[in-house]
Each structure stands twice: as structure tokens, then as C-alpha cells.
Amino acid sequence: MAYRAFLLLSATLSIVAAALARAPHIAADSGVPADASTTINANFFTFTGLNRTLWGEPTDGSPFKATTANQLDFPALADQSVSSTVLQFAPGGINPPHIHPHASELLVVFHGTLTVGFVDSAGKLFTQQLNPFEVFLFPKGLVHFQANLSPRVYGVALSAFGSSNAGTISLPKAIFGSGIDAEVLAKAFKTDAATVGKLVSANAY
Template sequence: MVNMACKLELLFTLALVLGTLCISHAGDADILSDFIVPMNTTIDGNFFTFTGMRVLLGGDFPTTFKVLKASMAEFPALNGQSVSYAVLQYPAGSVNPPHTHPRASELLFLLNGNLQVGFVDTTNKLFTQTLQAGDIFVFPKGLIHYQYNYDEKNSAIAVSAFGSASAGTASIPSSVFNTSIDSGILAKSFKTDVETIQKIKSGFVA
């Protein structure tokens, strides 16, 4: 009887551990319906259509790096669908600064121009590549990465797909220098002085 109780306790413990592991590795939750409808929303073809990218057609190219997103925030029909898009526009010489997407990997398809791209893994190894139009590059989930249009004369444009309706973006420079982290702490962390940190912070003031 005692032996059976021990076995049941062991099985219950294993089930808890496995359940915790599954939760910790989950992406978007699976849904139990075809799609999720927000309250007070009319469902027809319009609900499943996103027109926010129309501004790209015939519009002026931006003078600084710009991202147009089609994520759950902009396109509610994506809720529960585990997918989202972004169109990235890189003027000549511009950069998409180091950042992460905590909830999704990113698959970038370069439509036009050239880009230098890279990401850093958890052992601090840097993986880089120079992309030409037609190339695809994957940025693994949660890892710090960047894109740089090194061409000083020509722009570039890319489309990124994400394995989440809400991939999230954490900009490393902005998260570090455009928040209320104490300048003294940052100075010690970056092995520099407070004056240097404050100069960097001033560059983020609108």
C-alpha cells in the first residue's frame, strides 16, 4: 500500500514537472475554435482583412528606418493564429538596432537592396551574413539581432514573418539608455563614467 502511494506520488510529481516544462516552452496558446472574435465585433470578410500596408504603395520612402507591423495589436483577427508580419524599410546607411523578440523567431525575406544581418547566441557567439535581394534569414527566438543597410546610396526593403501573433520587441539601446536605470549603475556595467552614460542617454531624448 505504501509502495503504491509512493508510485502515485512519483507519477504526480513527474506530471507536474512535465506540465511546467510544457508551459515554459509554449508559444501562442492553442485555441479551441476556428478564430477568436473580440466583443461587439461584426464578423465578415473585413474582419480578416488588414489594409495597413496600403500606405507602402506609391508612398514616399522614409528617411529613417521604419517598421510597419501587422501583429495582433494592429490586426485583431491574428489572435490565436500564431503568425504576424512586418515590413521593414531601410534608407541608405540605416540600421535596425540590436533588439529581441521574446515570443517568436523571425524569418526575414529581403525584397530589395542589400543588408548585413546578425544575431548573438547564448554563448555570445556572433553569426553574421550579407544578404542580397531574394535571400531569407532566420533569427532564432529571443536572441539579440540586428540588420544594417551598409549601402550609402540605395535603400532596402524586407518582409518579416513571426511565429506569434504578438512577438514583442525589446530594443536593447532604448531599454538600457531610455529608461530610468541609474546612470551610476550603467557606468559600472559598461566600465565607463557617468558623464559618458548621460551623453548617450541624451541622444534618446525626443
Template sequence: MSFSKIKMIFLVLVALAVSQTAKAGDPDILTDFILPPNLSQVDGNFFTFTGLRSLVSDPIPPSFKVLKANMEQLPALNGQSVSGAALVYPGQSVNPVHTHPRSAELLFVIMGSLEVGFVDSKNKLYTQTLQTGDMFVFPKGLVHYQYNADSKNPAIAISAFGSANPGTISLPNTLFNSTIDDNVLALSFKTDVATISKIKAGLQG
């Protein structure tokens, strides 16, 4: 095979790879915004989300709480490739290990401090202790967590996503609150069914 043919095949493969990467995000739209089927016109209320007001008016909750602002809560985000969330961490609370299959996450700490980490595809753990004003990025699809190690002071963070619907897959819930057979879980984790049952009971408590 000649060098020119090899070069042509390489360029075609690169073009295919680039096109697939471009398709990996939210679909592009050909209008300014997308209206739900039941609406023909909207005003500023359609683009407004008030679900985070409790962040400034309510007391700190007793356990970790996330306030989402994605396409489900704010339909105006459909087609905009962006969404967000507010996360509240009482003392010594954790946002359990999870992934976002459709977006990276950019976390901004606005109060307190957080220990954060993610695991890459080679099982390498990357950790950091964030202070108020710090930002941290969790790469798309990778398992990650946030933990407030301070027993006395809460922490609050804001997350931004590059998708109107980034999705959240909580590993504890997905594995132990699903209908996966206990024997399969026991074999997967090299333990016994009794231990699996105990983990499930703890998650339901």
C-alpha cells in the same frame, strides 16, 4: 536503483520537457478564430490589414521604419500564432540591436541588400550579407540587427513571426531610455555617468 526505475524517471523527465516546450508558443485555441469581446459577428474586413499599403505608395522615409502587422494592429491574429512586419531601410540605416522574446524571425529581403547578424548564448556572432530574394532566420529570443550599408540605395524586407505578438525589446531604448539609475548603467558598462548621459542625449536627438 534499478535500470527500469532509472528508465522510468528518464521517460517522465522527457515527457515533462516536451510538454513545457509545447507550452512555450502561443496558447492553442479550440475555435477557428477569436472574436474581440465587443463583436459577435464579423466579415472579411476583420481578417484584412491595409497598413502596409504605404510600402508601395509612399516615398522611402529618411530613417529606418518598421510597419508592424501583429495582434495589436490586426486582432484577427489572436490565437493564430503568426504575425509579420515590413521593414524599410534608407541608405546606411540600421534596425538597432533588439530581441523578440516570444518568437523566431524569418526575414525576406525584397529590395536591396542587408548586413544581418545575431549573437548566440555563448556570445558567438553569426553574420551574413543578404541580397534581394534571400531569407535569414533569427532564432527566438537572441539579440540581432539588420544594417543597410549601401549609402545610395534603400532596402526593404518582410519579416514573419511564429507568434501573434512576438514582442520587440530594443536594447538601446530598454537600457538608456528607461529609468535604470545612471550609476547602475555606468557600473554595468564600466564607464562613468557622463558617458551614460551622453548616450542618452544621443538617443533622444
């Protein structure tokens, strides 16, 4: 029992130490802007963009929708090393392979069943099927995805990030929608120019 308590205390202190090491302004209460025109009250620290209307299937007809609460949407998060995103999946919807260069991601499913996974730097795939209130970790900077493979049930999940702006790089768009020469892409993926042209068209910004 004492040994378990020691391990728990050690783990807690390690987490706190890591959090303090990442905090950019340890002496500040919050990332309140210096701009005197900004009114600082409880509303400044409140974000209503993740209200209950988001906790269902996407209403715009899209197969997947991500609604963020990061520093860009919620200025109070500046320097706080935390942000979140609501993920909505229509039946069959996917969040394509992508990376977050600035933070790890902790995802909890609230509705439906999601198939998730990431690929490590050695090329090994770690995949799991998540049910409501099950949690999965995507390590920082690794390629990962989420998919709702159900043909009938929508999915909803909430992601938390250890950064006020985790950043998202969608691999299909970064590769086929960025203007990389089609000949380079055809050789890299060992395919033909016509196939690359279709992928470029599908991922054009």
C-alpha cells in the same frame, strides 16, 4: 530516394506537431472576439496596412521604419500565432540590436542588400549579407540586428513571426532610456558619467 522522402515526412510532421502544441485554441477556427459589437466579415480578416506605399525608402526622413501587422494592429490575429512586419531602410539605416521575447523571426529581403546577424547565448556572432529573396532566421529571444550599409540604395524586407505579438525590446532604449541609474551604467560599460549622459539623452523615450 525513399530515405529522403522519409526525412521530409518526418520533418513535416515535426513542424505540424510543434505548431499544434503551440496553438492555444485548437478547436477554434479563429480568434474571433466575443464582443457582439464587432462585425465579422471578410474585412475583419483583411489588413491593408502593409500596402505598396511601404515598399520603398522611408518617406518620413527616418533612417529606419518598421510597420507591423500584429494582434495590436490586426485583431483577427488573436490566438493565430503569426504576425509580420515590413522593414524599410534608408541608405545607411539600421535596425539597432533588439530581441523578440515571444517568437522567432524569419526575414526575407525584397530590395537592396542587408547585413544581418544574431548573437547566441554563448556570445557567438552569426552574421550574413542578404540579397533580394534570400532569407535569414533569427532564433527566439536572441539579440539580433539588421543594417543597410549601402550609401545609395534603400532596403526593404518582410519579417514573419511565430506569434501574434512577438514583442520588441530595443537594447539601446531598454538600457539607456529606461532610467537605470547612470552610475550603474557607467560601471557596467566601464565608461564615465558624461558618456552615459550622452547615450541616455540619445535614447530618451
